[in-house]
Amino acid sequence: xxxxxxxxxxxxxxxxxxxxxxxxxxRAYRQAGALGAGGDAxxxxxFCGRVADYQATVSRVSGEELPGALGAACEQREARxxxxxxxxxxxxxxxxxxxxxxxxxxxxxxxxxxxxxxGCALAIAETGTxxxxxxxxxxxRALTLVPDYHLCVVRSVDIxxxxxxxxxALARAATEARPITFISGPSATVDIELVRVExxxxxxxLDVFVVEG
Amino acid sequence: MSKTGFPAAARRELADTQMRRNxxxxxxxxxxxxxxxxxxxxxxxxxxxxxxxxxxxxMATMPEQLETLEASVTRAxxxxxxxxxxxxxxxxxxxxxxxxxxxxxxxxxxxxxxEIGLNDSLAARGVEAIETDLAELINxxxxxxxxxxxxxxxxxxxxxxxxxxxxxxxxxxxLGWEITAIAEAARRHLREKFLSVPVAISGAxxxxxxxxxxCVVESEGNGRMCxxxxxxxxxxxxxxxxxxxxxxxxxxxxxxxxxxxxxxMNPYTSLWTGVRADDGPQEFHLVLLDNGRTDVLGDEVGxxxxxxxxxxxxxxxCPVYSRVGGHAYESVYPGPIGAILTPQLRGLENAPTLxxxxxxxxxxxxxxxxxxxxxxxxxxxxxxxxxxxxxRRSPEALGMEAVGRVFGSQGLxxxxxxxARLGRGPIITAALPGxxxxxxxxxxxxxxxxxxxxxxxxxxxxxxxxxx
Numbered sequence: 001x002x003x004x005x006x007x008x009x010x011x012x013x014x015x016x017x018x019x020x021x022x023x024x025x026x027r028a029y030r031q032a033g034a035l036g037a038g039g040d041a042x043x044x045x046x047f048c049g050r051v052a053d054y055q056a057t058v059s060r061v062s063g064e065e066l067p068g069a070l071g072a073a074c075e076q077r078e079a080r081x082x083x084x085x086x087x088x089x090x091x092x093x094x095x096x097x098x099x100x101x102x103x104x105x106x107x108x109x110x111x112x113x114x115x116x117x118x119g120c121a122l123a124i125a126e127t128g129t130x131x132x133x134x135x136x137x138x139x140x141r142a143l144t145l146v147p148d149y150h151l152c153v154v155r156s157v158d159i160x161x162x163x164x165x166x167x168x169a170l171a172r173a174a175t176e177a178r179p180i181t182f183i184s185g186p187s188a189t190v191d192i193e194l195v196r197v198e199x200x201x202x203x204x205x206l207d208v209f210v211v212e213g
Numbered sequence: 214m215s216k217t218g219f220p221a222a223a224r225r226e227l228a229d230t231q232m233r234r235n236x237x238x239x240x241x242x243x244x245x246x247x248x249x250x251x252x253x254x255x256x257x258x259x260x261x262x263x264x265x266x267x268x269x270x271x272m273a274t275m276p277e278q279l280e281t282l283e284a285s286v287t288r289a290x291x292x293x294x295x296x297x298x299x300x301x302x303x304x305x306x307x308x309x310x311x312x313x314x315x316x317x318x319x320x321x322x323x324x325x326x327x328e329i330g331l332n333d334s335l336a337a338r339g340v341e342a343i344e345t346d347l348a349e350l351i352n353x354x355x356x357x358x359x360x361x362x363x364x365x366x367x368x369x370x371x372x373x374x375x376x377x378x379x380x381x382x383x384x385x386x387x388l389g390w391e392i393t394a395i396a397e398a399a400r401r402h403l404r405e406k407f408l409s410v411p412v413a414i415s416g417a418x419x420x421x422x423x424x425x426x427x428c429v430v431e432s433e434g435n436g437r438m439c440x441x442x443x444x445x446x447x448x449x450x451x452x453x454x455x456x457x458x459x460x461x462x463x464x465x466x467x468x469x470x471x472x473x474x475x476x477x478m479n480p481y482t483s484l485w486t487g488v489r490a491d492d493g494p495q496e497f498h499l500v501l502l503d504n505g506r507t508d509v510l511g512d513e514v515g516x517x518x519x520x521x522x523x524x525x526x527x528x529x530x531c532p533v534y535s536r537v538g539g540h541a542y543e544s545v546y547p548g549p550i551g552a553i554l555t556p557q558l559r560g561l562e563n564a565p566t567l568x569x570x571x572x573x574x575x576x577x578x579x580x581x582x583x584x585x586x587x588x589x590x591x592x593x594x595x596x597x598x599x600x601x602x603x604x605r606r607s608p609e610a611l612g613m614e615a616v617g618r619v620f621g622s623q624g625l626x627x628x629x630x631x632x633a634r635l636g637r638g639p640i641i642t643a644a645l646p647g648x649x650x651x652x653x654x655x656x657x658x659x660x661x662x663x664x665x666x667x668x669x670x671x672x673x674x675x676x677x678x679x680x681x
Contacts, residue, residue: 004294004295004296004297004301005295007295007297008279008295008296008297008452008501008503008507009276009279009280011503011507012275012276012279012452012507012510013276014507014511015507015508015510015511015516016272016273016275016276016510020273020274021273022270022273022274023266023269023270023273024266024270025263025266025267025270025461026259026262026263026266027259027263028256028259028262028263029256029259029260029263029464030255030256031463032463050477053477054480104491107407107408107442108408111404111408124478126477127477127478128477128478129478134489134492140491140492140493141437141440141441141483141492141493142441142442142492142493145434145437145438145441145442146442163463163466163467163478164460164463166463167459167460167462167463167466168460168463171459171460174421174424174426174459174484174486175424177289177290177425177486177487177489178486178489179483179484179485179486179489179492179493180426180483180484180485181437181481181482181483181484182466182478182481182482182484183480183481184476184477184478184479184480184481185480186480187432187433187434187480187481188432188433188480189347189392189396189432189433190364190432190474191346191347191348191351191364191365191366191433192347192348192366192369192370192371192374192392192395192396193235193238193239193242193370193371193392194239194242194243194364194367194474195242195392196474196476197392197393197396198393199393199396199397199400200347200396200399200400200432200433200434200435201345201399201400201403201404201407201433201434201435201437201438202433202434202437202438202480202481203434
């Protein structure tokens with residue numbers, strides 16, 4: 001047991017003094033469930049609008065239309081080889097080679113691909129955020145980070161209204177020690193003159209496909 | 214850089230008209246954007262109350278929270294270290310880096326590591342720390358220091374940065390005037406480092422005790438690169454960053470982005486718990502840093518400075534900061550929050566002028582997402598500086614004592630009024646140049662109220678009015 005640990009903890013206890021009062025946390029804000037279960041038309045509309053505000057593109061498609069929509073997007077972005085997670089569903093993208101992350105692709109291999117196609121654990125309407133939790137169609141963290149172009153498939157039923165809804169739904173992933181990533185639009189910076197510009201180190205292009213039903 | 218105290222540093226900074234234009238323009242832009250994003254949240258005040266409560270509870274139960282965090286991180290495969298001060302923290306981090314034989318480390322923007330001078334300490338061990346945040350990179354290339362918590366190169370405009378890059382990482386190129394081209398130069402410069410450097414160092418925005426999850430909030434993706442690609446990750450966090458439970462994040466992740474960059478959500482938020490097989494770093498170290506924080510915790514009024522979630526809304530809304538900029542505060546923590554945090558972290562005797570770096574207008578308190586009552590803490594610290602460090606024989610103390618005597622006696626008071634009218638004001642100005650430099654003296658009227666009352670011609674009394 002390190003002595004620094006004992007010293008710091010003793011300092012904290014001394015600073016607080018005996019019988020420190022423990023305040024209650026007032027939670028009068030809109031908690032999880034306050035805005036409904038999500039997945040409804042209004043929530044999906046809100047999500048699509050908020051994602052578009054970040055200079056990401058949003059397409060609303062049916063399950064049958066998805067392969068064509070993905071193919072058209074890849075053609076427009078000139079993406080010919082894109083990565084997919086090891087446990088991705090059997091997606092097809094017309095005219096594009098899908099490179100499965102199994103065995104895991106090295107960062108350099110990822111850097112040479114034109115893009116990545118992933119799903120997500122859930123999405124947040126109010127903030128236009130997609131959330132990955134390291135499982136299934138989300139893939140490993142490096143997969144959706146290194147390629148310059150990210151295509152993300154969001155099922156409309158997975159769109160929750162608010163941040164508390166998302167945090168509540170992710171409690172299990174946290175307990176299971178799964179890595180969680182919130183993505184709101186493409187990589188951006190406000191470091192120069194506080195002007196937001198898209199595109200620094202993360203994927204500079206984000207296309208979101210909302211699959212209805 | 215030797216410290217001169219706020220008044221002298223502010224005078225020096227105010228002479229830089231380019232900096233004043235840059236900072237003034239940037240802060241007014243961000244103020245408007247924050248206001249718009251906050252206005253669309255119907256329960257904003259309830260979120261602020263919750264944020265204040267979450268932090269107050271974490272502070273009141275800190276020993277328990279830190280022990281829980283340590284156990285959770287260890288259970289998830291991480292290693293937890295404790296550091297009493299900057300030197301101990303630097304030694305721990307340096308030891309890990311050198312132990313892996315690394316000559317370079319990549320860094321995510323971290324105020325805690327700036328506070329302890331980690332980069333210089335690593336350099337002394339022959340390790341180069343590469344800053345990957347765009348603004349930190351700008352400051353590192355320009356041998357400059359941070360002037361803002363969130364956007365550390367806010368004192369520079371795009372023309373200055375373009376020239377800096379064309380003389381360093383984009384030598385011989387013409388980057389043009391678009392910010393995207395400047396950002397792309399940084400992307401090209403750092404990409405190879407992300408793919409090859411084996412050790413990364415980060416700070417933490419939040420650390421959740423019950424789950425052992427660490428949270429880093431960022432925009433560019435440099436954070437995700439550092440947190441994901443290297444084999445070893447070292448996170449340095451001040452002990453005050455701990456949150457008790459997972460659901461506390463549902464409040465903090467709403468308050469921070471809207472207050473900081475005026476966005477509904479920042480582009481990237483990374484949350485990780487220990488190490489994960491086949492995904493991300495396979496070795497994770499968490500260093501819990503005191504470095505003066507327990508001293509702050511010991512002051513019942515001042516301890517709320519530890520609630521800060523580093524959004525910088527108080528800087529952007531402060532009429533003093535938006536004119537003098539960040540360097541005048543001579544600290545990693547500038548602006549109103551710096552004015553209460555720096556003197557407490559360093560000791561009041563080492564930053565005695567900072568509690569006066571404010572007009573007490575209260576704008577900082579209005580915008581603070583966790584309701585830190587900065588004006589009250591400023592007044593409290595002013596009181597402490599006067600009581601604990603200022604001489605009882607100082608001109609101000611002597612003057613106040615004399616004024617107290619005069620106010621206590623009607624005869625002395627009326628004579629003093631006559632003297633003031635005779636032009637003693639200019640004498641005070643000349644005698645107390647330091648005092649009068651920041652304060653205007655009121656014009657002395659021709660006649661006092663008492664004199665006017667006495668000289669009034671008698672009038673007939675009407676109704677029930679008072680008789681004279």
